[in-house]
Amino acid sequence: MSFAPDDMDFAILRALSQDATLAAGAIGRRLGLSQPATWRRVKRLEEEGILAGRKLQLNAEALGFGVTVFLGIKLATKGRVSLDDFERAITAIPEVQSVQHVLGLYDYRVRVVARDIADFERVLRRRMMTLPGVGNIEANVLLSEERLSGPLG
Amino acid sequence: MDDMDRRILRQLQAEPTLINAELAERVGMTPATCARRLEKLRESGIYQGQRAVINWAALGYEVEVSLRVTLDKTEARAFDEFTAQARKIPEVIELQTFLGQVDVRLSVLARDMKHYQQLYRTKILILPHIADIEALMHIAEIKTSRGLPL
Secondary structure, three states, rough: OOOOHHHHHHOOOOOOOOOOOOOHHHHHHHHHOOHHHHHHHHHHHHHOOOOEEEEEOOOOOOOOEEEEEEEEEEEEEOOOEOOOHHHHHHOOOOHHHHEEEEOOOOEEEEEEOOOOOHHHHHHHHHHHHHOOOOEEEEEEEEEEEEEOOOOOO | HHHHHHHHHHHHOOOOOHHHHHHHHHHHHOOHHHHHHHHHHHHHOOEEEEEEEEOHHHHOOOEEEEEEEOOOOOOOHHHHHHHHHOOOOOOEEEEEEEOOOOOOEEEEEEEOOOHHHHHHHHHOOOOOOEEEEOOOOOOOOEEEEOOOOO
16 A cells, blocks of 8 residues: 555545545644645545445435344355346345345345335245245344444554 | 435445546536536535545555354443454554344554564453454455445
8 A cells, every 4th residue: 555544634524524524624624734735635536446436325214114124145056047147136136235145054145125014025026035046034123223434543 | 215326326436536527428427417426425414525545554454353252241331442442553554333142343453473472461351251262364355345235
């Protein structure tokens, strides 16, 4: 890694990971840095690929998505069904929010949203259990979730 | 919350950096109406703001492990004490609690496997009330969160 972020960069990252809509001027005032200097640092963090976009924070429950479930999926017929087919099919399901290929007890870790438990059951039966090559599925209903700022300085 | 609100959130979710004028044009509203609706969504707590997405690999964190923890339920304070301690570990970026076979899940970042092993031994295994722990190592992100199907 040629670019090594310093304490000021980490402070900027901490501020943006709380509120990505903050303008360079506002962050700079907080950190005692001029607007142009802050802007240059933000630009650099973007160019280095460290700042990789923004994500909207929405209240899923207020929008009618009352249930979030994490599935651990084990493929039954590895080798015969290609991973590509499975991945293509699961990615196309709108209720599927994220899919991670993992190593361990399961092959995939999948985040699913649904309106309620009955809706989740529909998604599970009609969409998940019919996926090509799917084997054992474990489901865990999310109760709470905290995103922490992580190792930022 | 009506279809117009949904349309605003759908567009903004797909492209969070849209400025109000562009957003208004895409949803077919005047900029004033669009801004007013977004403000209402913010006030009602539906739109809670935006967070920067940090690419940890670009910061030198190549390893991400999902730790699924089952807690000792004979201890009434197990949940609170475990999560309070886990929250203090800087490499923990996500903490989720579940109803099901898993009680708590931690997402842990490490620079490499050696660093992970060190974290696991010196910070994770000393957390209180662990009955069982299981690791899933991330290989690849197949679909990244595109948000809610609005």
